[in-house]
Amino acid sequence: MLPNSIAVLIAALNKLPGVGPRSAERMALHLVQSDSAAVRQLADAILLAREKIQFCATCGALTEKSPCPICDDSRRDASLVCVVERAVDILSIEKSNAFRGKFHVLGGRISPLDGVEPEDLRIAELEKRLAHESIREIVIALATDVEGDATSAYLAKRLARPNLKISRIAYGLPAGSGLEFADELTLSRALEGRREMKGQ
Numbered sequence: 409m410l411p412n413s414i415a416v417l418i419a420a421l422n423k424l425p426g427v428g429p430r431s432a433e434r435m436a437l438h439l440v441q442s443d444s445a446a447v448r449q450l451a452d453a454i455l456l457a458r459e460k461i462q463f464c465a466t467c468g469a470l471t472e473k474s475p476c477p478i479c480d481d482s483r484r485d486a487s488l489v490c491v492v493e494r495a496v497d498i499l500s501i502e503k504s505n506a507f508r509g510k511f512h513v514l515g516g517r518i519s520p521l522d523g524v525e526p527e528d529l530r531i532a533e534l535e536k537r538l539a540h541e542s543i544r545e546i547v548i549a550l551a552t553d554v555e556g557d558a559t560s561a562y563l564a565k566r567l568a569r570p571n572l573k574i575s576r577i578a579y580g581l582p583a584g585s586g587l588e589f590a591d592e593l594t595l596s597r598a599l600e601g602r603r604e605m606k607g608q
């Protein structure tokens with residue numbers, strides 16, 4: 409069988425998202441036969457990224473400095489805040505080039521079966537922003553599945569305030585999938601076609 413150190417490496421790689429046992433084995437066998445300088449470079453890049461990256465204290469994006477460049481960008485429309493599930497969803501929306509406002513990362517969606525309750529999400533942080541920033545519209549950009557729908561409805565109710573519009577991006581996104589599977593055109597159309605949600 410394989411030497412123990414290779415088995416340990418395979419097990420570690422196998423824990424990464426999207427890496428099955430076969431890919432993990434291929435990567436491990438490639439790495440142990442590579443130039444050791446190249447392997448060190450990869451290991452250093454992983455460590456450095458992990459040490460430098462933090463969550464933006466305002467929006468929850470992944471960033472090297474907090475507040476992040478988007479929160480810090482005065483040319484962006486601060487009255488418009490797009491609510492996404494995960495930090496990576498910001499990248500999908502930025503790629504579509506259809507949104508010039510700011511963001512707020514929830515960190516998940518309400519899912520009682522998985523033990524995710526509203527207080528596990530960054531909703532209180534969003535309420536704090538509503539109190540301190542002059543936000544006119546919240547654009548909810550959550551996946552169009554059961555949990556995404558339930559979380560959007562919950563948010564529309566909890567965030568309802570006078571003079572605040574709450575909208576949700578239009579359907580047309582692949583059902584049951586995250587924003588990363590939507591192409592840029594679909595996403596920009598979904599943003600343009602967003603519909604107002606009524607809180608009550």
Ligand SMILES: [Zn+2]
Pocket residue numbers: 464465466467468469475476477478479480
């Ligand atoms: Zn930010």
